Amino acid sequence: MSKKKKVIIGMSGGVDSSVAAALLKDQGYELLGIFMHFWTEESPVSNAVTNKCCSVESFNDARRVANKLDFPLYTLNLDEYFKKTVVDSFVSDYACGLTPNPCVNCNKFIKFDAMIKKADELGYDYVATGHYAKIGEKDGMLTLGRPTDREKDQTYFLYTLTADKLKRVLFPLADLTKPEVRQLAEKYGLAVASKAESQEICFVGASGHNTFLKKYINPKPGPIITTDGQVVGEHKGLPLYTIGQRKGVEVGGIGPFYVASFDYTKNILYVTKNGDGPELYRDHLEAVDTVWTGQEPHLPLSCQAVIRYRHKPCEVTVEKQGDAYAVHFQEPQRAITPGQSIVFYQNDIVLGGGIIV
Numbered sequence: 001m002s003k004k005k006k007v008i009i010g011m012s013g014g015v016d017s018s019v020a021a022a023l024l025k026d027q028g029y030e031l032l033g034i035f036m037h038f039w040t041e042e043s044p045v046s047n048a049v050t051n052k053c054c055s056v057e058s059f060n061d062a063r064r065v066a067n068k069l070d071f072p073l074y075t076l077n078l079d080e081y082f083k084k085t086v087v088d089s090f091v092s093d094y095a096c097g098l099t100p101n102p103c104v105n106c107n108k109f110i111k112f113d114a115m116i117k118k119a120d121e122l123g124y125d126y127v128a129t130g131h132y133a134k135i136g137e138k139d140g141m142l143t144l145g146r147p148t149d150r151e152k153d154q155t156y157f158l159y160t161l162t163a164d165k166l167k168r169v170l171f172p173l174a175d176l177t178k179p180e181v182r183q184l185a186e187k188y189g190l191a192v193a194s195k196a197e198s199q200e201i202c203f204v205g206a207s208g209h210n211t212f213l214k215k216y217i218n219p220k221p222g223p224i225i226t227t228d229g230q231v232v233g234e235h236k237g238l239p240l241y242t243i244g245q246r247k248g249v250e251v252g253g254i255g256p257f258y259v260a261s262f263d264y265t266k267n268i269l270y271v272t273k274n275g276d277g278p279e280l281y282r283d284h285l286e287a288v289d290t291v292w293t294g295q296e297p298h299l300p301l302s303c304q305a306v307i308r309y310r311h312k313p314c315e316v317t318v319e320k321q322g323d324a325y326a327v328h329f330q331e332p333q334r335a336i337t338p339g340q341s342i343v344f345y346q347n348d349i350v351l352g353g354g355i356i357v
Contacts, residue, residue: 004030006124007170010111011035011066011073013058015192016130018065019181020172022188024128025069032124033066033073035059036110039083041205041212053202061192068190076118078110085109087203094239095217097264098339101157101309102201107131108160116168126170133158134174135166136349141294142166144350149177156309159343159353163294210240210248222267224251227260227279235269238262244280244335281332286324287342287354297351304345305329307336307356313345325354 009021011033025031035058040051059075066073086105093100115127132152134145142163146153161169173181185193204212213219219237226232233251235241241248245259249271257271260279272279285307299320304313305327315330327342336356343353 004028005126006030006032007126007128008032008034008115008119008122008124009071009128010115010130011062012053012130013061013065013192013195014130014197015181015185015190015195016132016173017062018130018190018192019176019184019188020128020130021065021071022069022184022190023172024170025071029126031069031071032122033062033071034115034118035062035073035075036114037075037077037079038110039079039087039203041203051203051205061195064191068188076114078114081114082106082110082203091213091216093339094213097238097262099242099337100339101341102203103157104160104341107157112161112165112169116165119168126168128170128172130173131158131171132173132178133171135169135171138349144293146345146348147171147173148175149173152178155345155350156306156341156343156353159293159341159350160291161293162291166293210236213239220267222269224249224257224269224271226257227270227272232257232271238264238267238269241269242335243337246275276334280334282329282336283332284326284328285336285342286321286326286357288324288357290325290352290354292352293350301344301351303351305342306345307333307342308340316344318344324357 007024007029009024009031011017011021021031021033037054038051063073086102089105090100090102111129119127131154132147132149133155134147136143136145144155144158144161144166146155182193217239219239221234221236223231224233224235232254241259243259246256249257249259251257257273258275258280259269260272261270299318301318303316305316306313314333317328319326338356340356341353342356344351
């Protein structure tokens with residue numbers, strides 16, 4: 001490059017961001033590594049932080065990679081902002097009967113909005129991450145698309161990236177598979193080449209999802225009733241359950257049961273014995289807080305959609321309904337869950353997405 005482009009690379013201490021940094025360095029970019037410090041909940045026993053994304057071990061791994069590749073690494077304290085935009089939203093959504101996906105908010109507010117703002121402050125051209133996603137172009141506008149490695153596809157969590165934001169983003173792993181990334185890590189001599197991945201919500205801690213929620217929302221027990229009206233047990237608090245759930249629905253000796261619906265007014269958990277019964281299927285939903293990558297498409301829109309991470313894409317029709325969007329499924333879908341995101345695709349390109357209500 002006649003003039004080196006400057007890139008802020010988000011460094012997590014994992015193999016993906018490390019290889020992304022190595023590839024960018026090889027391509028001639030001037031790098032500045034940022035290790036983001038998120039909100040942490042301390043253990044009352046050990047005072048050890050429970051947020052795996054910003055543990056001391058993760059920082060040390062990121063620092064070793066930055067030293068190996070010879071670029072500076074700094075920490076960015078996003079403690080309060082992460083608590084407000086990710087954790088507080090997570091807790092309040094559960095308290096309202098929703099099942100949120102905190103990774104969507106983390107990517108929107110933390111890993112891209114905050115990073116792009118920092119890039120502007122420091123005079124950097126781009127931000128980059130180790131996400132598996134691909135940036136393309138169609139009709140003169142940047143698009144977000146599925147990566148080569150479909151097993152690692154993270155576009156579901158990235159649908160809030162608009163075309164304007166994509167101008168500032170680089171995804172170096174777009175055309176690589178996870179095994180290829182690990183091979184490259186070994187080639188570059190990075191100590192994180194064989195580091196295991198964590199698939200859990202980073203801030204809930206080792207005690208688990210429900211234990212975390214109980215600290216903040218004080219769930220109230222109530223009756224478990226079958227969809228045909230039989231009282232079969234007592235639930236531990238409606239926010240601790242989600243549509244379609246089987247594990248954790250503790251009804252001694254006569255199960256298994258699957259969560260079919262909730263009545264928050266009467267504090268009732270409705271269940272069914274048929275894990276594939278009609279009670280668990282719907283052929284439509286409404287989406288709010290919808291974000292389109294570019295301009296709103298011509299409606300009604302026929303496209304594909306996914307209603308949770310790793311959900312098989314299904315054919316839908318989308319139309320405007322007041323301030324929301326009505327989504328009609330060609331085939332009824334199981335366990336449509338309010339609070340989760342629905343993401344719209346056309347030919348592997350993300351059109352946008354919204355929150356299921």
